[in-house]
Amino acid sequence: MTFNPLVPELYVSSFERSLAFYRDMLDFEIAYMRAEERFAFLEREGAQLMIEQSTDPERTWVTGELAQPYGRGVNLQIRVADVDALHAKLAAARVPFLVAMEEKWYRREGELLGNRQFVIQDPDGYLLRFYSDLGTRPVMTA
Numbered sequence: 001m002t003f004n005p006l007v008p009e010l011y012v013s014s015f016e017r018s019l020a021f022y023r024d025m026l027d028f029e030i031a032y033m034r035a036e037e038r039f040a041f042l043e044r045e046g047a048q049l050m051i052e053q054s055t056d057p058e059r060t061w062v063t064g065e066l067a068q069p070y071g072r073g074v075n076l077q078i079r080v081a082d083v084d085a086l087h088a089k090l091a092a093a094r095v096p097f098l099v100a101m102e103e104k105w106y107r108r109e110g111e112l113l114g115n116r117q118f119v120i121q122d123p124d125g126y127l128l129r130f131y132s133d134l135g136t137r138p139v140m141t142a
Helices: 015-025 083-092
Strands: 009-011 029-034 039-044 047-052 075-079 097-108 111-121 127-138
Touching: 015 029, 015 039, 015 047, 047 075, 083 097, 083 111, 083 127, 097 127
Parallel strands: 009 047, 075 127
Antiparallel strands: 029 039, 039 047, 097 111, 111 127
C-alpha cells in the first residue's frame, strides 16, 4: 500500500456511524483498522483519510472542545471516476446535499479547470466535495 504525502485524520463522535457512512454510503474501503482504538484508515480511488473516535484521554490531539459540526472550515475535495453514480446513490439514500450537483469552472492563470461536483456533510459536519474532472478550457477575455 502506498501512503499519500497528506492524509487527513478526522475525529468523529461515533466511530461505528462514521465507518458505516464512509464505507457503505461513500464506497471507501478499509485499508486497515484498529477496532479496539476506534480507528480506521480508509481509501477510495487513491483518496485516503483516517477516522478516529478518541479512546485514550492521555493520548489525544484534540486541542479544544469538539462541538458539532466538527468540520467547521474543512472542505475535503475528493476526485471520483463517476461522480454521477455516487450522487445518485446518495440521493436515493436521502443524504442531504449542501451544494447540489453543478458544473463549476475555476480559473488557473489563462485557463479554466472544470469540475462536475456536489458537496455533502459527513455525520460530524466535515464538508466532502466529490467531483469528476471536466478538463480545461481557455479563459475568454472580453
